[in-house]
Amino acid sequence: MLRFVRYGLLAASFMLAASPLLVGGKSAPKAAASKLNEAAVQAEFKAAIERIRQHQPDQPDSAALQAYVIYDYLLAARLRRDLELKPSDDLDAAISAFLEAHAGAPVARNLRNDWLTSLAARRKWDWFMPRATEVSTPSLICYRLQGKIAALANLPSGGAGAGASAPGAMASAPPGQPTPDAAAASSNSRVAPSQGVAAQASATAQDIAAETLTRWSLAQKQPPECDLPFTWLRQQGAITPALAETRTRAALAADNAKLAREFAVDVPPDRAAPLLQWAQLLDSSKAALTTLASTPMTPVEPAALSGGFDHLARADSTTALALLPKLLARPDMTPTLQAKLQRIAAMGAAYGRDSAAIAAFDLLPESSVDNDVREWRVRAALWAGDWQKALTWLDTMPPTQATQPRWRYWRARAVAATQGSEAAAPLYAALSDLRDFYGYLAADRIHREYVLNAKASFDDETLQKAMASQPGLIRAHALFDCDLNDDAMLEWAVTFSASDNAVKLQAAHLAARWGWYSQSIVTLAQVGEFDDVRLRYPRPYTSAVAEASKLTQVPSDWILAVMRQESLFRDDAVSRAGARGLMQMTPSTAAAVAKRWHLPLPDKDGTFDPPMDVQRGAAHLRDLLDKYGQLGLTLAAYNAGAIPVARWAPTRSMDADVWIENIPYGETRNYVQRIIEHIVAFAWVRDAEPPRLATLLPPITPTTVSARAAPSTK
Numbered sequence: 001m002l003r004f005v006r007y008g009l010l011a012a013s014f015m016l017a018a019s020p021l022l023v024g025g026k027s028a029p030k031a032a033a034s035k036l037n038e039a040a041v042q043a044e045f046k047a048a049i050e051r052i053r054q055h056q057p058d059q060p061d062s063a064a065l066q067a068y069v070i071y072d073y074l075l076a077a078r079l080r081r082d083l084e085l086k087p088s089d090d091l092d093a094a095i096s097a098f099l100e101a102h103a104g105a106p107v108a109r110n111l112r113n114d115w116l117t118s119l120a121a122r123r124k125w126d127w128f129m130p131r132a133t134e135v136s137t138p139s140l141i142c143y144r145l146q147g148k149i150a151a152l153a154n155l156p157s158g159g160a161g162a163g164a165s166a167p168g169a170m171a172s173a174p175p176g177q178p179t180p181d182a183a184a185a186s187s188n189s190r191v192a193p194s195q196g197v198a199a200q201a202s203a204t205a206q207d208i209a210a211e212t213l214t215r216w217s218l219a220q221k222q223p224p225e226c227d228l229p230f231t232w233l234r235q236q237g238a239i240t241p242a243l244a245e246t247r248t249r250a251a252l253a254a255d256n257a258k259l260a261r262e263f264a265v266d267v268p269p270d271r272a273a274p275l276l277q278w279a280q281l282l283d284s285s286k287a288a289l290t291t292l293a294s295t296p297m298t299p300v301e302p303a304a305l306s307g308g309f310d311h312l313a314r315a316d317s318t319t320a321l322a323l324l325p326k327l328l329a330r331p332d333m334t335p336t337l338q339a340k341l342q343r344i345a346a347m348g349a350a351y352g353r354d355s356a357a358i359a360a361f362d363l364l365p366e367s368s369v370d371n372d373v374r375e376w377r378v379r380a381a382l383w384a385g386d387w388q389k390a391l392t393w394l395d396t397m398p399p400t401q402a403t404q405p406r407w408r409y410w411r412a413r414a415v416a417a418t419q420g421s422e423a424a425a426p427l428y429a430a431l432s433d434l435r436d437f438y439g440y441l442a443a444d445r446i447h448r449e450y451v452l453n454a455k456a457s458f459d460d461e462t463l464q465k466a467m468a469s470q471p472g473l474i475r476a477h478a479l480f481d482c483d484l485n486d487d488a489m490l491e492w493a494v495t496f497s498a499s500d501n502a503v504k505l506q507a508a509h510l511a512a513r514w515g516w517y518s519q520s521i522v523t524l525a526q527v528g529e530f531d532d533v534r535l536r537y538p539r540p541y542t543s544a545v546a547e548a549s550k551l552t553q554v555p556s557d558w559i560l561a562v563m564r565q566e567s568l569f570r571d572d573a574v575s576r577a578g579a580r581g582l583m584q585m586t587p588s589t590a591a592a593v594a595k596r597w598h599l600p601l602p603d604k605d606g607t608f609d610p611p612m613d614v615q616r617g618a619a620h621l622r623d624l625l626d627k628y629g630q631l632g633l634t635l636a637a638y639n640a641g642a643i644p645v646a647r648w649a650p651t652r653s654m655d656a657d658v659w660i661e662n663i664p665y666g667e668t669r670n671y672v673q674r675i676i677e678h679i680v681a682f683a684w685v686r687d688a689e690p691p692r693l694a695t696l697l698p699p700i701t702p703t704t705v706s707a708r709a710a711p712s713t714k
Contacts, residue, residue, distance in 0.1 A: 001300060041068050045482055048074055052081045062390060069471075070478045072102065076111045083118050092119070092127060093225070101652050106475075116140055120225075125150055141215060142226035148208045163237050169379040209238045218244065219250035220261055234266070237582040241268050248275050252307065257282040274301050281308025288345050293326035302337045309341055313348025317475075321356055343368040350376040350665040353383050353648065361393075371401055378410060383650075383657045387417035392684035396439035405431060408439040410661070412445070425603075435533075437673040437693075440656055440680060452684050454533035457505055464510040467503075470495060473510075480516050485572055492519060501527040512538065518568040537681045541582070542571050544611040561678035562638065566617075566672060571610045581608050583617025593620045606623045630704050632697050637676050640668045649705035 010521075041064045048065070050056060058078065065071060067078045079095050092096075095115050104109040117137065119128040120143035130152070132144045134356070177478055212229045215222065222230075233239055244266035251260035257279040277300060281288045285308040292300055309327070313320040328338055349357035357380035364373065374397050380392035391414035397407060408431055416424035424445070431442035433451040443450055467473055472495035479488035494512075496504055504527045511520035517538045524536055539545075539560060549556045564706050566584035567573035579586050580602075585593070590602045595618045600612050624634040627642075637645045650659060663669040677699070680690040 020163050037064065041402055042478075042482055045070070045074060048433035049077060049482070049484075052077045055081065055085065055196055068478070069474050070482065070484075072105075072107045073479065073484065076107050080111055080114050083114055084554055087118050088124065088638055089706060092124070096127075105313065106472075106487065106494055109490065110338065110487075113137070113140070117143070120144075120146065123150070138220075139223040139225045140214075142223065142229055144213070145208065145212050145229040146209075146225070148204075149229060152205055152208070157551045161260075205236070209233060209236050211237055213243070217247055217250075219254050219256070219259070221264075230683055239266055241266075241271060245271050245275070248272075249303075252278045252282070253303065255282065255307070255397060274299075274304065277301075278304035278307065281305070282311055285309070285312040286316060289323055289327070291628075292330070293323045296326075299332070302334070302340075305338065306340050310344045310348075312346050314351055317345070317348040317352035317354045317356075320345050321354070321360065330395075339365050339368045343373065347373065347376055347441055350380040353650070353662055353664075355378075355384065358384055358386060358389060369396075371398075374401065378407070379662050381415075382410065383654075383662050385654075387414045390414045405434055405436055406661075409442055412442060416445070435677075435681075437531075440677070440693045444692055450680060450684075450690050452533055452681065452686070452690075453531055453674055455531040457509075457529050457532040457535065459509050460506050461502075464513070465505045467507060477514055483572065485518075485570060488516075489519065496523075505529055508535065513541065518570045521564075521568055533681055534685050536687045537564070537678070538569070539682070539685070541610055541614060544614040547611065548615045551615060552618040552622040554618045554621050555684040557679050557691075558621065558631075559614065559645040560682050561675045562617065563614070563620065564678050565675050571608050581617075582610055583611075583613055583620070585617055585620060591622065593623065596623070599618075630656070630698060630700065631676075632672055633700065633704060635672045636660075636663060636668055639671045640665055644668075645705060649702050651702060652661050653701040656700050659700040660697075 002642055040503055041062075043045050044062060044065045045068060048058070049059070051144065052074075061071075061074075064145070065074070068074075076098065079098060082091055083095065092115075095111065099108050099112055099115070112131075116128060116132055117140065119125075120132075120140070123142050125147040128143070129147045132140060132147070135141055135144060140378050193462055212233045215226060218235060225705060235494065248260050248263040249264050250280065251257075252275065260275065262280050264275050267275060277288075281300075289305075289308055289312055292298055292305065301622075305327070309323075312323070324341060327333070327341060342360070346357060346360035346364055348361050349352075358377070361373070361377040361380060374393065378390050378393045381387070381393060390410065394402065394407060394411050394414060401407060402411070408427065412424045412427035412431065415427060428442040428446045429448075431439050432448045434442075434445060435452045435454075440450055468477065472491050476488045476491035476495065479485075480493060492507075496507055499507070504523055508520045508523035508527070508529070511523060512516070512535055515677070520538075521536055524532065541563075543561050544558050545563075546553070563569060566579075567582050569582065571582050573582070573584060574580050575584060577586065580590075587602055593599070595615050596600045597616075599615055599619065600609075602612075602616075603609065621634065621638065625631070628634050628637065628645075633645060636648075640656050644665065648659070648663065660669060660672055663672065668681065676693060679696070680693075683690040
């Protein structure tokens with residue numbers, strides 16, 4: 001009874017959307033708001049949110065909290081919690097009222113998605129369907145399809161073509177409502193419908209089938225909510241062998257053998273055989289290709305052969321090159337497929353830093369040469385130390401590619417190696433005023449100072465003060481202060497969705513003043529403002545970074561550089577791989593480092609603790625530095641792991657810039673280069689002499705890449 005009264009009153013209050021006293025304090029007098037103890041109300045708000053997360057009982061809200069500008073977010077969080085724990089009709093009414101009162105507002109977005117999901121899971125289609133006209137997530141789209149299919153059972157169409165064929169799992173219904181099977185049985189006992197109504201039902205079923213088929217045809221793993229519509233689609237006979245084959249081929253072309261096997265169940269066995277062979281070539285490329293090389297009469301589709309060969313070339317370029325002649329000798333080989341396999345073999349050899357890469361690239365027909373080939377054959381020449389070959393291939397790059405700082409630098413290096421340092425000096429000089437990795441490398445070659453081209457951007461405090469008074473930004477600021485960063489970002493995005501770059505630039509300054517550095521940096525990038533180096537390189541978490549540096553002897557600038565690249569200073573950052581926090585460490589790595597260094601273990605509930613996070617991340621950096629003795633290798637291992645770095649070991653000593661350029665993972669190569677740039681910038685913003693890349697990146701030798709003794713226990 002108390003629950004009913006509670007939600008009844010809540011629903012009634014939200015229906016008064018036009019009232020200036022709407023809950024949340026949106027129109028509360030400024031004089032009253034100014035008297036609030038901001039720190040106290042923030043603490044009360046955070047405590048209330050934490051109770052929600054821990055599923056603890058709510059406590060009465062003070063008048064100050066109820067007048068807090070983001071009080072609505074607390075109410076929405078409570079509704080979401082209750083929806084998870086004990087949904088009910090009363091709760092549905094309260095949520096409906098809340099969403100109507102906040103239609104289109106950021107505070108309603110997550111609650112709306114959660115509520116729609118709950119309504120669909122409870123089969124409350126009468127509530128769900130009118131509100132699900134604009135959904136974008138795959139699960140909600142498929143729930144909407146379920147609702148449409150369920151509605152067919154209630155059409156007077158005889159049930160045979162629509163309701164009766166709905167999947168059995170859809171028969172569950174809320175208490176007091178007939179199941180689809182019951183509805184179908186009831187419709188069978190009624191008088192046959194008119195031809196016009198039957199035609200309407202048939203057209204509806206066709207429309208639903210077409211919409212479902214569009215979702216089914218995507219070469220993507222769909223959520224479980226799509227299983228029921230897809231089963232219904234099969235029962236309608238809408239999935240033809242040709243459509244099933246096309247869908248499976250799309251998954252194979254997307255390099256997803258597992259998904260293709262799932263899709264292949266809808267393909268007739270005779271048509272599925274070559275598709276399953278393709279999947280086998282992707283999963284077990286070495287064994288499957290060896291068989292095809294030794295049995296040339298075994299049929300195989302060209303796309304399957306090239307797909308499997310690409311897998312092998314990336315994993316084992318030596319074996320791929322060894323099998324290539326036999327594969328090219330197959331009787332079904334065409335000139336087009338031959339050129340494709342040759343390109344794959346050459347690129348694989350370059351990724352694998354194979355000494356045969358240059359010869360493989362030399363054999364490529366001109367029709368197979370694209371920008372990727374142009375880049376990687378230069379990298380292969382650099383790795384082999386063949387500067388003349390590198391210069392020859394650099395000459396073939398089109399202007400749009402050749403004028404990039406990367407390739408201008410390597411042209412200068414190749415000219416220096418083949419024609420002498422005097423010939424290369426003007427090329428280096430033209431690069432040395434760039435604020436990037438290659439500009440710094442060029443400056444080192446001619447012993448010039450680094451030029452950061454720093455220029456402070458216009459800082460209009462008057463405009464920023466006016467911005468800060470906008471309701472959306474007031475909420476964004478409060479949400480940020482209360483550690484609800486995702487909600488704060490949404491309020492920010494809505495506020496500036498139609499703003500021009502000049503306004504957004506001032507917004508970046510405002511965010512920096514709040515200490516919201518991630519939003520400031522992102523906004524600066526959006527408007528193309530890269531010269532305000534001081535604004536782009538703040539130094540937050542000062543005490544935590546200083547303590548971590550003291551503990552590990554890793555320079556503060558290095559810690560900040562990794563932090564900026566990893567999380568952009570967001571202490572709540574979580575990656576798709578499960579890495580967490582400012583330094584983006586997985587829980588297992590963080591725990592292992594903590595044990596070695598006798599630091600506090602990460603909390604089991606995943607709570608973020610910035611000071612400890614920074615210490616564990618710095619300790620991990622120290623371990624890697626002790627292992628490799630080289631910053632470039634350390635950063636590569638921090639990003640990609642020790643196993644890939646071991647695979648990238650050179651057989652001879654080489655310059656670090658050459659080794660970094662040949663990192664086969666584009667993400668890791670960019671990661672290392674960006675952090676080196678960050679280290680230079682962080683030194684500059686504290687008015688220190690930036691470190692030279694020639695010092696930061698000594699030559700790479702086979703011994704520096706190989707594992708050293710395990711890190712000592714601290």
